[in-house]
């Protein structure tokens with residue numbers, strides 16, 4: 001039986017905007033309150049999905065979430081009709097309004113942590129939606145993420161979708177952005193690598209000083225337990241707190257793994273040698289050998305890595321066994337990064353191709369190619385058991401482009417969030433999307 005890695009990209013929602021909500025994410029802060037173009041953002045994302053699907057990579061789509069989240073607004077004391085709720089929130093707390101309206105669920109690398117069936121005790125694919133409790137605007141995503149995952153992966157013989165971890169600082173969880181699976185190939189025995197930013201119950205453990213560490217060791221350990229992972233095949237390593245303080249708010253901004261390759265910046269981990277040792281030792285147990293691609297600061301500075309999002313790339317195994325690196329256009333515009341990449345593909349190593357995309361709308365909020373996708377490795381039998389309406393095909397691409405063009409605005413400024421017509425437009429769009437994806441009841445639109 002073959003196993004393929006599906007990449008589920010988030011379809012950018014109609015309320016995509018720049019609200020500066022993510023302290024510690026430099027791009028989000030730098031673009032605060034500029035106007036966004038939700039239509040272009042969604043089309044850029046769809047173009048990436050289609051191009052990768054056309055190349056033969058297994059590609060799925062995860063639907064956007066219903067926004068604004070009126071339940072959140074009402075739970076925070078804004079009452080009356082929907083229009084009253086929006087008007088009051090806008091007047092009394094525009095930041096809460098923006099949080100209820102955020103389209104941040106587009107970054108599906110943060111939707112959940114996924115363990116393929118090969119790794120788990122009960123032989124099912126396990127998903128734990130991330131509580132994202134570090135940021136108000138992301139902390140309410142997990143409810144709909146769980147609902148969507150249960151709708152797509154509803155066959156309980158093959159899939160288990162857990163509830164998010166308790167939303168308390170000890171269990172801060174940001175999902176697959178801090179998780180990588182290393183193996184000879186997707187269908188082989190694997191090591192799951194969890195990267196955390198801080199340790200709640202050990203005050204002596206190093207932690208960043210300026211920006212928050214969003215993922216805790218305790219959260220990563222809880223997920224490994226929930227998923228039934230084997231101890232010898234699970235590795236926990238600490239992210240370098242100093243890079244968090246320089247804008248590396250998730251590990252996938254500084255490292256990416258695929259099969260037996262780990263592409264990372266020398267400053268990624270608190271203890272680089274210790275991390276490599278633990279990974280190698282665990283991989284040895286599954287008969288695999290790590291192929292590290294280490295980038296040192298002399299080749300690419302940390303600032304260039306954060307600005308270009310070099311490591312927020314997708315590493316995809318091609319049919320011939322070589323790998324393609326899917327990068328944002330910013331990598332080609334940064335001279336040091338572009339030079340490094342030329343050397344990388346010419347060097348005879350595992351990566352022999354670059355595929356670049358214009359994802360500018362997402363990038364301006366700190367979301368590159370890898371943020372936009374959730375990896376789910378599935379056997380053929382599991383792939384047949386999931387809901388097929390979310391698998392990217394030429395037809396689905398055309399359908400979704402037409403849907404975006406019909407429903408999305410091409411400009412959204414902060415003050416537009418107070419416009420009651422926007423909420424009505426979005427509800428109509430999502431009602432139609434349920435039908436297009438064949439997922440009735442996907443949204444709790446009551």
Ligand SMILES: N=C(N)NCCC[C@H](NC(=O)CCC(=O)O)C(=O)O
Nearest residue numbers: 019020021022025028109177250371
């Ligand atoms: N690295 C990964 N996997 N994901 C990127 C997430 C970007 C997201 N940006 C935002 O949420 C900005 C929203 C705003 O400011 O309007 C975040 O910081 O959580």
